[in-house]
Amino acid sequence: MIGYYVDKSIIPLRQVHLDFHTSPLIKGIGSKFSKEQFQSALKKGNVQSITVFAKCHHGYCYYPTKVGTMHPELDFDLLGEMIDAAHEIGVRAPIYITAGWSEYDAETHPEWMAKRPDGSFDTAYDFNASPETPKPTNIWRTLCLNDGEYCQHIYDLTEEICKRYKKVDGIFYDIVFHGAYCTCNNCKAGMKKMGLNPAVGADVKKYYDIKHLDFTRKCNELISKYHKNATVFFNSGGAELDKPEYYPASTHYEMEDLPTAWGGYNKMAPKAKFFSTLGKYYLGMTGKFHHSWGEFGGFKPKEALKYEAANMALYGAGMSIGDQLYPDGEMDEQTYENIGYAFDYLEKTELYCYGGKYVNNLGIYYTVNNQQIYGISDMLLESQMDYRFVLNNDYSGLDAVIFPSGVVLDEKGLRALNDFIAGGGKVLLIERALLKDGKFQIDIGANYKGATTADCDYIKPTEKLLAYEELPKTPFLSYIPSLIIENKDAEVCAEIYHPLFNRTYGHYCGHKNTPYEKDGEKPPALIKKGNVAYISHNIPKIYKDNGSVFHRRYFIAALELIGYKPTLQQNFGSGGRVTVLHQADKNRYCINMTYASPIKRGNVEIIDEITPIYNIKTTFNVQNKIKRVYNPYSGKEYAFEQKDGVCTFTVDELNCHTTAVLEY
Numbered sequence: 131m132i133g134y135y136v137d138k139s140i141i142p143l144r145q146v147h148l149d150f151h152t153s154p155l156i157k158g159i160g161s162k163f164s165k166e167q168f169q170s171a172l173k174k175g176n177v178q179s180i181t182v183f184a185k186c187h188h189g190y191c192y193y194p195t196k197v198g199t200m201h202p203e204l205d206f207d208l209l210g211e212m213i214d215a216a217h218e219i220g221v222r223a224p225i226y227i228t229a230g231w232s233e234y235d236a237e238t239h240p241e242w243m244a245k246r247p248d249g250s251f252d253t254a255y256d257f258n259a260s261p262e263t264p265k266p267t268n269i270w271r272t273l274c275l276n277d278g279e280y281c282q283h284i285y286d287l288t289e290e291i292c293k294r295y296k297k298v299d300g301i302f303y304d305i306v307f308h309g310a311y312c313t314c315n316n317c318k319a320g321m322k323k324m325g326l327n328p329a330v331g332a333d334v335k336k337y338y339d340i341k342h343l344d345f346t347r348k349c350n351e352l353i354s355k356y357h358k359n360a361t362v363f364f365n366s367g368g369a370e371l372d373k374p375e376y377y378p379a380s381t382h383y384e385m386e387d388l389p390t391a392w393g394g395y396n397k398m399a400p401k402a403k404f405f406s407t408l409g410k411y412y413l414g415m416t417g418k419f420h421h422s423w424g425e426f427g428g429f430k431p432k433e434a435l436k437y438e439a440a441n442m443a444l445y446g447a448g449m450s451i452g453d454q455l456y457p458d459g460e461m462d463e464q465t466y467e468n469i470g471y472a473f474d475y476l477e478k479t480e481l482y483c484y485g486g487k488y489v490n491n492l493g494i495y496y497t498v499n500n501q502q503i504y505g506i507s508d509m510l511l512e513s514q515m516d517y518r519f520v521l522n523n524d525y526s527g528l529d530a531v532i533f534p535s536g537v538v539l540d541e542k543g544l545r546a547l548n549d550f551i552a553g554g555g556k557v558l559l560i561e562r563a564l565l566k567d568g569k570f571q572i573d574i575g576a577n578y579k580g581a582t583t584a585d586c587d588y589i590k591p592t593e594k595l596l597a598y599e600e601l602p603k604t605p606f607l608s609y610i611p612s613l614i615i616e617n618k619d620a621e622v623c624a625e626i627y628h629p630l631f632n633r634t635y636g637h638y639c640g641h642k643n644t645p646y647e648k649d650g651e652k653p654p655a656l657i658k659k660g661n662v663a664y665i666s667h668n669i670p671k672i673y674k675d676n677g678s679v680f681h682r683r684y685f686i687a688a689l690e691l692i693g694y695k696p697t698l699q700q701n702f703g704s705g706g707r708v709t710v711l712h713q714a715d716k717n718r719y720c721i722n723m724t725y726a727s728p729i730k731r732g733n734v735e736i737i738d739e740i741t742p743i744y745n746i747k748t749t750f751n752v753q754n755k756i757k758r759v760y761n762p763y764s765g766k767e768y769a770f771e772q773k774d775g776v777c778t779f780t781v782d783e784l785n786c787h788t789t790a791v792l793e794y
C-alpha cells in the first residue's frame with residue numbers, strides 16, 4: 131500500500147517547514163511570539179506538522195543551550211514554546227538543525243570548514259569582501275561533516291535537544307550535502323589513518339562516503355536512544371534520485387524541489403514515483419515564496435499553491451510548504467491564509483489520492499542518470515502516459531519498457547528482459563541503451579557502427595511514422611547528433627540526414643547549423659524489429675535541453691510504432707497530468723487529473739492562472755465490471771460504456787484538479 135491514508139499518525143500530509151535564519155543584528159527576536167497567534171496561524175493554515183528550528187544558518191540556537199550559542203537577541207526558549215504550542219493543538223513539531231552551514235561556527239572555528247582538493251574552502255563565499263560588499267543570495271560557508279570535531283558538536287547539540295524536550299517528533303538535519311570530497315586537515319589525517327591517499331580522487335570520495343554515512347548513523351543512534359519514534363531526515367541530498375547510498379539513513383523523504391525556482395514543475399513526479407517504491411513516506415517540498423527560501427514578502431498565488439498540493443497528491447506525496455518566520459516571532463497572516471487554501475483542498479482529495487496501488491503499464495528501466503530519467507519522464511507526463519520505474523528486473527504488469535541511454539544489463543537482467551520480450555513485452559531503446567563493448571545486448575536488427583563526426587543532424591520520418599504523430603514531413607533538426615547504426619533486418623522508420631559540413635570558422639553557413647545534405651548517405655534514426663524499437667538519438671537530453679514538441683512526438687511515435695497503448699488513454703494537452711489509483715479495499719479506481727500551464731517569467735517558473743479543460747474523453751482498460759463512474763466532489767454521475775474490458779466515458783470539466791471514481 132502506498133500513501134498516508136493508511137496511517138496518517140506517522141507522518142501527516144499537510145506540513146510547514148518554518149525557516150528562521152535570523153541575523154544577530156536584529157533585535158527583539160521572538161518578542162512578538164504568542165502561543166495564541168502561532169496556534170491561530172496553524173489552524174488557519176490547516177497544518178498538521180510544522181518543522182521548527184533549534185539552530186539556523188547564522189549559527190545561533192533558539193533555546194537556552196550549553197553546547198551551542200543562543201541567538202544574542204533572544205532571551206527565552208522560543209523553540210520550546212513553539213513545540214508546546216503546536217503539541218497543545220495536536221500539531222506535530224519536528225526540530226530543524228542546520229548541519230553543513232553555520233556562519234558562527236565557521237567564524238569561530240575556521241578549521242571546521244570543508245576544503246576542496248585544491249586546498250580552497252568549499253564555498254562560493256568571498257573571503258576578500260569587505261563588510262560593505264553586497265552579499266549575493268544563498269552564500270554560506272560550508273562545514274565538514276566527515277564525522278570530525280564539528281560533527282561531535284552536532285552530536286552534542288542533538289543530545290542536548292533530545293534530553294531537553296520531553297517529546298521530540300523528529301529531527302530535520304539540513305545541508306547534509308552528499309558530495310564527493312573534503313580535504314580539510316581533519317579529513318586528511320583521517321584518510322592517512324585509514325590508508326587512503328588525500329591526493330587521489332577515488333580515495334577522497336571513498337573517505338567522504340564512509341564518513342558521511344558514519345555521521346548519519348551516529349545522529350540516528352543518538353535520536354533513537356532518547357526518542358524511539360522520532361523521524362529523521364537528512365536534507366540536501368537525502369531525497370535525490372542519484373544518491374541511493376543515503377536512502378537508508380532517513381525515516382522518510384522530503385523532496386526539496388521548490389518548483390518555481392529549482393527545477394520546475396516536472397521534477398517532483400519521477401522522484402515521488404521512485405521514493406514510493408522504498409516503502410517510506412515521502413513529501414513534496416515547495417515554498418509559499420514567489421522564488422525560493424528566505425524571500426520575505428514573496429508570495430505565490432494561492433491557486434498555484436493549490437495546484438501544487440493537488441499535483442503532489444496525484445503522486446501520493448504529502449506536502450511541505452516552506453515559510454520563514456519574521457524575526458519577532460509573529461506568523462504572517464497572508465501566508466497562512468494561502469497555505470490554508472491549499473491544505474483545505476489537499477484534505478478534500480485525501481480519500482481518493484492516497485492509499486492504493488498505481489495502475490499503469492509502461493516502465494522506465496531505472497538508472498541513476500538523472501538527465502535520462504527527467505527527460506523521458508517529461509515527455510511521458512506531458513503526453514498523459516503514466517509510468518513506473520522498473521527496479522530489480524521486475525516487469526510484472528507492464529506492456530512496454532523504455533531503456534534510457536547508457537543502461538547495460540548483467541546476465542540475470544538480460545534473461546529477464548528476453549523473457550519479457552518473448553512474452554510479447556514491447557521495448558524501446560534509446561541511443562546507448564544496452565550497448566556494451568560496441569555491440570547491442572539484444573537483437574535490434576542493426577549493428578552499432580560508431581559515434582558520428584557530425585556536429586548536428588536531421589531526422590526524416592517515413593510515411594508510416596507520420597501516421598502516428600504530427601511531425602514535420604521534411605527533415606527536422608536534432609540538436610545533438612545521432613550514433614551511427616547499420617541496418618540488418620529491421621524496418622527503418624526514420625532516417626538521418628547529415629549536415630553538408632560541420633560549422634567551423636573555415637566552413638559555416640549563416641547564423642546557426644549547416645543545412646542538410648539531400649543526396650548523401652542516410653543511416654537509420656529509428657528502427658523496429660518485432661516488438662523492439664531503437665532510437666539512435668539521445669532524445670531525452672535533446673528534449674530536456676531544447677523543448678521542441680516534435681522531439682517529444684517523435685519519441686511517443688516510437689512507442690506507438692511498437693503497438694504500445696496506455697491502460698488509461700486521455701489526451702488533454704501538455705499541461706495535463708494523470709494517475710490511476712486502485713483502491714482494492716474500496717472496490718474502486720480513482721483517476722486523478724491535474725491541469726496547469728507553468729510559464730517562465732524572469733528567473734521563475736510560475737502558474738499565473740488555471741485554465742479549465744472540458745470534455746476529456748477517457749478510455750480505461752479494466753477487467754472489473756464497472757458499476758458507477760462519478761465525480762466524488764460534486765457527486766455528478768458520468769455516463770459510461772464498458773465493452774471487452776474497455777470502459778469509456780467523458781470527464782466534463784477539469785479545473786486545476788479532479789477525480790473520476792470508477793466503482794466495481
Ligand SMILES: [Zn+2]
Binds near residue numbers: 276316
Ligand atoms: Zn573535512
